[in-house]
Amino acid sequence: MKKSFLALAALAAFGGAAHAQSSVTLFGIVDAGFTYTNNNGGHSSWQMTSSNEQSTRWGLRGVEDLGSGLKAIFQLESGFSLVNGTAAQGGRLFGRQAWVGLSSDKYGTLTLGRQYNAMQDFIAPLQITTSTSLTVYGTHPLDNDNLGNTYRTNNEIKYTTQNYSGFQGEATYAFSNSTSFAVNRAYSVGATYSGGAVSLAAAYVRLSNPAFNKDTVGAIPSDNFYSLTTMPFLATAATVQQWGAAGTYSAGNAIFGLLYTGSLFGNPTAGSLFSGATGSGGGSGSVRFQNLEGSARYYFTPFLLASVGETYTHATQGSGSGNYWQTSAGFQYFLSKRTDLYVNAFYQKTSQHLHAWLNTIGAPSTTSTQVVAVVGIRHKF
Template identity: 75%
Template structure:
């Protein structure tokens, strides 16, 4: 009897020890509200909208201590449409992230799977929309730099260094999974520095034949890229380069931000930025965007935040050129640590060759201006 009790006690202790060396966390975020647009494809509209501040999601992340400073790590993250209960990211179960890897307290972290590229990890948090005081609508026109996560990267291998006195770097390569090694592959590099009130970051991304001939197995799957129906001048590019650098600096309750990003969509085979739904006039060939952003974020109380951002975007394609000016402002009030309500307003004006199209609004304006306002609630668990 005593031997049985000893065995049971030993087994119980082993199970507890094993459990103490591993952890799995279930987490999520739910965001919904209402959006008003003064010109949504030619008509004023009121819409029930979701994922306004951040994309609604749930996920699992965890680690296992393997000893000697080494851990196995993983993350699975689902994205869903709260209003319809449908999967996002092309109907993927874990469309936001799905990766596994090893993390060492001596050598850094190596991960494999569907992941965010370096521009999304390092530079996106520096944009005014990355503060979450403002909604996804405040990001740059057409999400040309992908810091609003229009696409994610499959078949990716990423290495992230340790944090050395605030400096950290990463590099990622994504395979085409094709006999043609150069078709639909991607790579990115980035680095960040954080020291007290200052945060800096810079990154570069290159895609080769993304979404190649409706390819769904390569690094950038066709069903999770820029829309071929609304933006063929981006979706059909032979190569894509995206880059950016910026920083934020906190002065008391205020944080000042500066950001520059750019993108080059090389030799698209279809469409023109300056024709069809998004504008008029000349323009063929490679599409080049440059975005400059200045922002101020202010903490009035631990519960009340506000932000304002101004973005200027210059676009060229062949002989066509155009400009976007966008102002975004918003307030965010926390009812608790996990629940907040928000109110945002956006105004965009373009040059005569382009129609205004605030990011995440359903359709472009039929004129050179567009106004949107969104109110909603976000809850984290």
């Protein structure tokens, strides 16, 4: 009897080991090129730039089949500059993403760690630039809606539903990791639908006291947020709300898109949108942006994609207000499924009291216009 029990236990252990299957995948993107700016703080400039079309990165993605439709999953993703090899995202080892969780065929996915919010997960893939159809210079002014990933969220728990006939939902909550529970916490909700030629998405994000007093342990760390030096009117906001809705429609070789996003930076303690680096004269208090974008993409061949986007942004702060008009256009030529060449051009014009600022790795234009052109290569592995 004892021998039979031991044999049965050994067989069960062997069967479990045979059933559980796991894999770890190494992946990454390397992207670099040359960027021309006609007015970079009053001077024209040529720069070698990394992460133009997509951010340069490497990472590890893992999955273990636990049986009955349940999987353990993780992702570790590190960003860096291709032109000098330095780490991005404030020097973090895995600054882009670092999370672990469980995925169920029936109940959806639950993950914990440093992650994206619902705006980034659902709205960004429908935006002309963050869909990787164009380079980073086509994001909305000052990346006010964070579709360009100016910040990521620490201490985040995320639940994503299964895909139900094209519908999927998401909710996130990020802890302050402090005894002051409401200081530097965040949450977001979103939903998306994809069916046939149509893709739709909507999302909302709220940050409470982000980057509070140079905090590095809360949901939004101060060293991975809007720049305190160049954009204090965004970096010192007591609350941040960002929301949006977007859709695309495919017709043959063409894809048409329409997107609206808004953002509200409540009661900043320093700076003004209409003074200093970004403008001159007037404005104090909360800063609000409204972005409206129309876009079109067309595949001339499976190897050649042309993209164009037009964005209008209205900004207000107190009694001050202004507008940005931005045109983005470019071509991608796919040498293979993993390698492509790109050439893009961007033009931004602002109204009175605002300076154009497309190339935020440089200085704002000293006038109301700025032109940026970029050419480069991207390889995925």
